Amino acid sequence: MKNPFLESKKIWVLDGAMGTMLMKKGLDVNYAPELLNVKHPEVLKEIHSEYIEAGADIIETNTFGSNRIKLYHYGLEDRVRELTAAGVKLAKEVARGRALVALSVGPTGIFVEPVGDYTFDEVVDVFKEQIEAGADAGADLILIETMSDIKEAKAAVVAAQEVCDLPVMVSMTYQEDGRTLLGTPPEVSAAVFEGFKVAAIGANCSLGPERFTELIKKMAEVTQTPIVVYANAGLPVLKDGKTIYPEPPETFRKYAVEFVKAGANIIGGCCGTTPEHIRAIKEAVKDLRPVPRNPVRGLKVASRTQLVLVGSDYPTRIIGERINPTGKKRLQEALKKGDFSLVREEARKQVEEGAELLDVNVGVPGIDEVKALKEAVRTVIEAVDVPIVIDSKDPKAVEEALKMADGRPIVNSCSGEEKDIENILPLAKKYGANVLLLAIDDEGLKEKAEDRVKVIENLLKECERVGIDRNSTIADVLNLAVSAMPESAVETLKAIRLVKEKFGIPTTLGVSNVSFGLPSRSLINSAFMAMAIYSGLDSGILNPSDSRMVETVYASDVLVGKDRGAERFVSKFQNYKPKGEDKECRELLAKIHALTGGFLEGKKVELKEVKEEKGKEVRESDKEEEEGAPSGILGEIFRKVLEGDKEAIVSLTKEALKEHEPLEISDEALIKALDVVGKRFERGEIFLPQMLRSAQAVQASFNVLKDELKKRGSSVKESGKIVMATVHGDVHEIGKNIVITMLENSGFEVIDLGTNVPPEVIVETAKKENADIVGLSALMTTTLPSMEATIKAIREAGLKVPVIVGGAVVTPEYAKSIGGIYGGDAQEAVKIVKQLLKEGK
Template structure:
């Protein structure tokens, strides 16, 4: 199947996917705790009959059951060496099902190889490096291709970065179409905090052929995600919901939505914007058959050909509107002329880089430019380290700035969002090599109107260069919305018309070419005194001419206030409030100064002002809140040297810090990566303090918690986060791991005199084990409270099986445990 074939199919009809595999295998005898793919291969007729039924019900794209057949997942069952035979065998079964289905000979049914998450966390949160993950997917893909499939689907994804790794693996291995679906929580974000707009923006710009959502919820709630994606999509949207929520009935996990109700409500997903629909957990052949009838009269959606100008992190999108508010591209993270930064980078230290990022974010930057060009370091290696570090500490998108193509590509490859390339010109070899890189990784780029001859001799030549690069970009499939033109500012001291020529460039790009624009401000005033006045006045003129953004230092108040005032005078939306907030929140100075971080002058995000901290106390507290793993140990030691007792640091700085993190998480200001970073920072501090605590302080451990992922379930991302949080709150946590027999959980709880038993399950096929643990606890006479959680678990399920509590996330778990124990 070619990409053109795929596009033709979705333009002709609403495309129907299949339904659930796992829940139907379980109904047909698959026990918990086994490798599903191995069980399918041992019981092939069960799958063949199910998939024949889906095809006969109207399925156009059938998922081969290669879902968790990567080396990492198979290792959990001791089956890694069987990876080739298993993937090839599973594809063969789906082909056999299609061949045996009773359908007209002319009807074409396509087979999609199925990839999903590995369960391992990527660096810098975990220890799995990005390139290792790409190779894991490539290995599985290579074996699948030996049997031949029509396309790939990457599904049930929680991490956008893992989506990117799988997409690159497919695209670097074959030319087949690829679809990607993520799973979203009730807050319409993935476990890692990615929202629907960010997901569709990143993936469609990487060349994915369809994007959407699967599993997650029933069809009604999923409509919100589909509609959000459709508003920004240039590719078809996929919706594959569950048959409602799982409930317990006669000691069996069942889904609440029957085929008729499912079909009726799933059709609403097409109205919301989906062109490709199917069913996930709990759906059966009848669900799909009725869904086919329900969507038969709908016409496919016309795809938008106009992309949006958007940069993203992994969790946030930034829309660049040529008629919208003015934006600042922070220029500080560049070692040129900064001796202190150069020395730190040579020492492999990133403290100043992180401080510069946070300072610029606090001062109003919208994007951070990152340049590591200097002697004495490996620029590519350092750029990769810096990108990894910054994606963990800032929510601002990055602009990758380097003279070397290899450095730019290395950074784009591991950046978990949509970045900006600074820059692409007509200098020898740059455009031809960098435009394909921009397309491959879905990046936007700054168009720098230089050629091999250097600066353009006049305005006409500048326009010619701009048009040449724009045409080359659109010829390879990029669009005008991917381009930001640099106005190429010259110094007015040498060329009196420099500012006027820049204004004309901005006007030409915006009004005639509909392109976004950017300028570097400092060149205009080079060689002149009191440069800040020239720069700020020039900026006001440029904004009036239609400038989209400027490369500048956001700590320069005169410059920033001029920008905010210019938006106000141009009548930009919300410009009045932004101007008032800006000028009333900080005193105006003409020369930028670093914002001190040790005297209570941090942003209100940390909450430091609420508890009136300063000096080293503030630094310790703020290190927890902001996940400063690099410096927290230094600050804790400094606090001890200043006379603070270990118990004071724990009770008055660390615990309040992690409490603040929990509040930010609850408010959806923080997401999983920030939560983990803060918890790990606190862990470093506690490990140093624990030997120093007095006996009485050590005995202040709150309670003992035994925690486990239940038998048959090998997922532990959420469970591990709960362990980390509980330990950092002072609880004595015994982590039994994943796939733990119910008897072992109870035995451990008895021997350790546990106060709480915490159970996790991610799969509907294993959630019944929780009821078994509760039954064994009652038989044993244990007084421990049992709490449960996991992606498929709800409060109603907890009530139904007699659990003492349900928690939706790690922060909520801490609150629940404290409440149950009256702490």
């Protein structure tokens, strides 16, 4: 698979909008646009030809939604191959070597687990059918575009690389806050898809061109991968009864130059753009060349929302070791029972204590490791936002964990053993993961540093052979117990230095192994940690609750120059007080203080250790109290909503029913907690996956309450009835379903009419159900007229019901112009509904 853009000296031009042009040609796009590939091929050829004549080097096929999930809404799910192939062949006939043909692969409209219900394998299978058909028909490139869920985009890349060897481009769509719908920023997307060695990464749709320069810069800062961008022609407005995009070609001529300066290699247009816009881009960039980049160095490890860089240029990273059942009987028993609550607790606790990555290990004899590791990874990524390290030697377990993991994890580990090289490295390559190289091979443990380094060297050669870049590796030269091998620590330190000098890759260690079998292990561990950091250690797998170890990491970074200006150290320890007397002495002083009523020294004696252990919990409790958290078991339910713990909340709700009425639990715990979740979402403290998990927790609790009320012969009170629908011609329902989830869990009754709903059906249902409010959703620009038509039909029917409208292409101005009320997101929609019902409108 050759990347045509990587060494290219020119700026490539992508074509513009397809839906906009189909509408200009007078075609009905309120059905499946892909069906036009066989019904009106002459119009598609005309559009492709116009874009090529305007200067497009790449044209997209009319196959954006030709996957079985999207086509199912039109009863066309059995025509995926036919419609996809037809779209490619039309474009190829027109291109005739004058332009490359990119197979357009859009989102399915569903979420992948753990956010949604579809498994990774199911989504891969959906994309494989579409992409294989396009590749067989002669596509030159695969363009995976307008993606909001990085997990879905990863599934599409895996599918493409399984069925063909064509270059793959990936473009995410970002919101006003610079993140995707599920909270992924552009630098994370760039790091994740760099791991797959895609031909280009980028951004499209949703925003006007003025917002794209910053997105490009953030991607260019972290990768050399070519960048593709294609913005909308502004945000849609209603003019003379028609939906238009206001930005003229001149705007794109101006911004195309800015995009190139920021680091873009491929520039085109999305919704609202026409051949005139593409011609303006071509004229602007025809004499420009790609600008040199100097992206960050180091290992790029990512969760869905965070990027952590590991290497000599960065602070020593703390990898939490506590999700590991070795020596932990309680965790072992819980895992055997399929109980992952301790995994969740340890994940949260370690992050609170400063872990920047989390190692996840479920190695218990007799356990189903494949199932358990997948569930443990799910639990961790639902509980915290930091990247993970998948710790297993079972290839099947590793693969299932990689499918579940968000972002770009580390696989821990691949040794020099033949079975690891054969089984683990291909998995890391397939799923775009980083890999930890372990300095042991089939001959066993190496005592001498030079021998360990030789194993790492061989592993790097194997990585190169399978297509894993050196920048995707981190070395563990092994840390042995000095109690058994007195010279081992010195050899380990030497091996760290040699790896850094010879290969320049990051290093890590399981630090606490050095003190095994000795008393006061923390003393040995911390002293060794300081020496290892000086020798070049970049990260350590350790217990973040060991304050001495954490102190050593931060202090050592200052001394070796990894924390220039000591900013990180000062931020962490500006109110730090050294430990003085031992614990027993402090406890004795506290007792004396209590007995003397505080007479001793005339001031309170404080147990520092207790304060350190409970400080964060106290601060969190204070925050919750400020936000109106109830006390007792209702407070526990309140907190489980904030944590999104739908398993634990069920038993708590059942327990609470012994003391509290169902409606009291609903109003005082569930609804109040959901309000707090909404505020945190608005402040950008959490993102959509966390909000959805909280909503799911509320739903789980509501189900218990509803069962109890049925037993009593009553029901949960409903405070309003809302009819929801995606308008005619549009089959996207992610946004609508999110709003429905939030409305239902706020106590409202929702009638969901689904997608592609004609105006007359919405009017009839609103009348029949005596609806208080109607909610309409549209994602595609081509279906905005349907939204206007639906509101018009509601008014002509004499219904005065308020209509809330939303979707990626809807703006406040457009909503007002068609007589709707703008709902920017799910939380805002809930607020509007509450306000409207309160006012009796």
